[in-house]
Structures are given as C-alpha cells and as structure tokens.
Amino acid sequence: MEGSLCEEHIFEAVYRENAQKLRNHLYYKCGDMSVSEDIMQESFLRLWNKCKEAVLESVGGYIYTIANRLFIDQVRSKKVNLKFEKSQYARDNHEDPHYLLRTEEFRDQLEKAISDLPEGQREAFLMNRIDKLTYKQIAETLHISETAVEKRMTKALLNLKTKVEELKSYKI
Amino acid sequence: MSKHLEDKNLIARWLNNDLTAEEKAVLEKSGELDDLQAVMTDIDSWTLPPLDVEGSLAKLSQKRNRGQAKSRVLNVYWRYAAVLIVLMGIAVVASIMLQTDQIILATKIGEQVEYELPDGSLVVMSPLSEITYQEDDWASTRSLSLSGQAYFEVKKGSTFQVNTTKGSITVLGTKFTVNTSDNGLKVECYEGKVKLITATNEDYILKAPSAVQVDANGANQYIPTGSEPSWLNGFSRYENVNLSIVADDIKKYYDVTLNLPTSYASFKFSGRVTHDDLELALQSIFVPLEISYTLGDQNNVVFE
Numbered sequence: 037m038e039g040s041l042c043e044e045h046i047f048e049a050v051y052r053e054n055a056q057k058l059r060n061h062l063y064y065k066c067g068d069m070s071v072s073e074d075i076m077q078e079s080f081l082r083l084w085n086k087c088k089e090a091v092l093e094s095v096g097g098y099i100y101t102i103a104n105r106l107f108i109d110q111v112r113s114k115k116v117n118l119k120f121e122k123s124q125y126a127r128d129n130h131e132d133p134h135y136l137l138r139t140e141e142f143r144d145q146l147e148k149a150i151s152d153l154p155e156g157q158r159e160a161f162l163m164n165r166i167d168k169l170t171y172k173q174i175a176e177t178l179h180i181s182e183t184a185v186e187k188r189m190t191k192a193l194l195n196l197k198t199k200v201e202e203l204k205s206y207k208i
Numbered sequence: 209m210s211k212h213l214e215d216k217n218l219i220a221r222w223l224n225n226d227l228t229a230e231e232k233a234v235l236e237k238s239g240e241l242d243d244l245q246a247v248m249t250d251i252d253s254w255t256l257p258p259l260d261v262e263g264s265l266a267k268l269s270q271k272r273n274r275g276q277a278k279s280r281v282l283n284v285y286w287r288y289a290a291v292l293i294v295l296m297g298i299a300v301v302a303s304i305m306l307q308t309d310q311i312i313l314a315t316k317i318g319e320q321v322e323y324e325l326p327d328g329s330l331v332v333m334s335p336l337s338e339i340t341y342q343e344d345d346w347a348s349t350r351s352l353s354l355s356g357q358a359y360f361e362v363k364k365g366s367t368f369q370v371n372t373t374k375g376s377i378t379v380l381g382t383k384f385t386v387n388t389s390d391n392g393l394k395v396e397c398y399e400g401k402v403k404l405i406t407a408t409n410e411d412y413i414l415k416a417p418s419a420v421q422v423d424a425n426g427a428n429q430y431i432p433t434g435s436e437p438s439w440l441n442g443f444s445r446y447e448n449v450n451l452s453i454v455a456d457d458i459k460k461y462y463d464v465t466l467n468l469p470t471s472y473a474s475f476k477f478s479g480r481v482t483h484d485d486l487e488l489a490l491q492s493i494f495v496p497l498e499i500s501y502t503l504g505d506q507n508n509v510v511f512e
Contacts, residue, residue, distance in 0.1 A: 051261075052265070055259055055264065056258065056259040059259050060256055063256065069257070077264065084272055085324060120254035120256060121254065121255045121257065122254050123253050134243070137243065137250065143250065146250075166256065171220075186220040187217060189219075189220035189223065189224075190213070190214055190217045190218075190220040193219045193223060193244070194219060197213075197241075197243075197244045200243050201243070204243065
C-alpha cells in the first residue's frame, strides 16, 4: 500500500479491513460487546493521532498493540461469558450419530467451556475458528511465534476434548 | 492419556490439516478425535453479530474531528490581487482569489484540552482560552495567537511563535507555558529556550528553568518550580500571589459566581487549589486566610 496513514482515504481503508476483527478479538477477551466496540474505536482514534509514526505494512499488528494496552488499562480480569449466534439443527434427529452433541444444552455447555478457557488459549482458538485467521496470521497479530500459537491451540483443543467427553458421559 | 496428542502439537496440526500421511492414518484408525471433529464442525459455523462498519466509521470520523478542536471553524478569506495583463494592447485586470484555512480552538469553563498541532507539537489549553492558527502552511510558518493560558511542547523545526496581546514568544523547540490575562503576561520555560518580546518592546531570553511575569507593576523574573505546570495535573499551585488572581482562576475552572470584596484583593495566598472539587478548592483558599463565606445552591459564593 502506497501513501501515508494520515491520508483520510487510506486510514478509512485500514479501518474497514481491521475494525471487525479487532472488535471480535476484544470480545473474546472480555465478553462485553459494548466495551469491545468502545475500546476498538478508541484504538483507532489513537492510531489516527499517531498516523505519522505508523508503518502501513505492519499497521494491523500496531492497532492490536494499541488495543491491548487500552484493554489492560480499562478492563480488569472478570468472568467471561461469550455468546455466539448459532444455526439451528433439526431437533432430536436420532439418525445423526452425533445428535447428543447438537442439543441446545450441550452447545451452551460448550460455549461456557470456551469462555472458561484461559485467555491466551481462548483468543487464539476463536481467532482461528470464528475469524478464520491462519496460525501464521494469529502469530503476527499477537506478536508471538507460530509454534506458540500451535501450543495454545493444542492446549485449547485438549481442554475442549476433555469437556466434550465429560458432557457426553453425563448423557449416557 | 492424551500425551501423544500433545507431542509436537499433533492435535493443533490435525485441526490445521498439517499432518503427515502416517499421522493422519493413525488418528483415523483410532477414532479418538471423531467427537471433537463433530464439535468443531459446529463451532466453525458460529458467528458474532457483524460490526456496522460504515456506521461506526462515520461515528469515528465525528469523534476525530471533535477531539481535534473543540470548535473548528473554517474561514474562507478572500484576498484579491490585481494583476494587469496587457494582451494585444488591451489591459485586462484579473483577480486572484486565495483561500486560507484558519483553525480556532476555544475552551469553556472547567475544560482542559490537549491538542496536537499539525507538526506533532503538543498544546494543553486551560479553561477559557483561545488559540488561532493557519493550517495550510503550518510546517514552514509555525505561528499562532493565544489568549488565556496554554502549555506547549514544541517539536524541533521552523521557528515557533506564540502571539498574544501582551507580547510575542519565539521558540525553537522546547516546553513552556504562556499565561495571558487582562493584567499581564507570564511565561515559564521548563526545557529549551524561548525569547519573549513584550508589547512594550522589552526583550527577555528565557533558558530553562526560567520564567518571567510582566504586569502593571513591572517584570519579575523567577525560577518555576517543577518540570511542568501543576495545572496539567488537575491543580494550581500559588506562591505569594494576590487573592484576586486566585479568585479569577477559580471562575475559570468552576462555573461559580464569586465577587471578591476589594478589601481582600491584595491578600497574599500560597498553596494548592484543586480543579476537581469546588468545596474543597474554596476551603483551601479561604480557610487559611480566615475569610468567612458561604456557598449557595446556585453555585454563588457569598462573603460576610
């Protein structure tokens, strides 16, 4: 991308590309949508004020750094309750070999299990599954190595696997 | 039990489709990830409410403009230049119209605003202050007009000039405060060097830390305390200052009616006055001086 972030049309393009991902990322951390939107907007305001110092190629990572600093300042570690929009499965379809895993209760429990994941595992996992970011993209955004991302994913998946087995055993 | 899934982040690579043919075959045979696979298929379909990108961008642009200047006024100044063109013996007068962008910043009672000038220099304005400058050639001509009080952190660059009715301050790159009022002009320099030329054509060169106060009584040079003015941090510090000045300041930080009896005007006050709590501020000023007063419901101060 040519030009400078201080040019309005370039700034707006950066906003369009990154705003939703950033808002989601903050939501994964705190579970509060309006707080997430506020911090997201405040981050872009600060980015605008520093537009001269920003390097366009790495602006994605830079805005996350700003946002995380704001997040730490503003949001104390609280219990996180994530809620997602889910598609409907046909109820009690016993031909589906995984029908136990499709019930509303199960999915609510699953949602809770994801909310209970430690923050690092939770944010990497959701960035990968919901925002569809690759391990490489997650590594660049969070300023960690790709191996570190894999480790977080491994732990998250093992946690969820254990939870799934637990929940399934209650049903039997 | 699932140690092997952890080894070499196998399970993370399984999710990422990053397995060797061998690893893949082994997992498929054991079926241990079948349930998790089904769960992942579900989770992958989950969504969050989409962000209203255009709507929030519009809101952000509003905030950007509001934050940049409490009152941003675009004035179009027309300047006419007459140019005489002789064309085949016919004289034609053409007028050239020039547009300039003038920015006016103004703070209200109790309002302290931080603002970044186009070159990155920082100005913090006290309540009831006003700054005016031309935006378009700021980089080459860093000149602004000030009434009231402001603290500046000036980036190195072209000559930076602050013009007031009482005098002009010229800077090359430094941190300083300018305070103008009906009574006089005060300049405090915390870092670097500034040159002050007063309206009565007196010159002062202030090399940090150094300050000068010029009023009807003359000029008083002193060393400012601290590396930045206290009012940046929510309070004012006074040392042996006329009570009338303290009373004037109170009226800038708080929306209060206060008419100081003339008999008290030249009492000397030293101490701290907060900008955040009116009752506390009044107490800290009048109690040590043993002046009785009452604060009424409509924020009016009445003296006995």
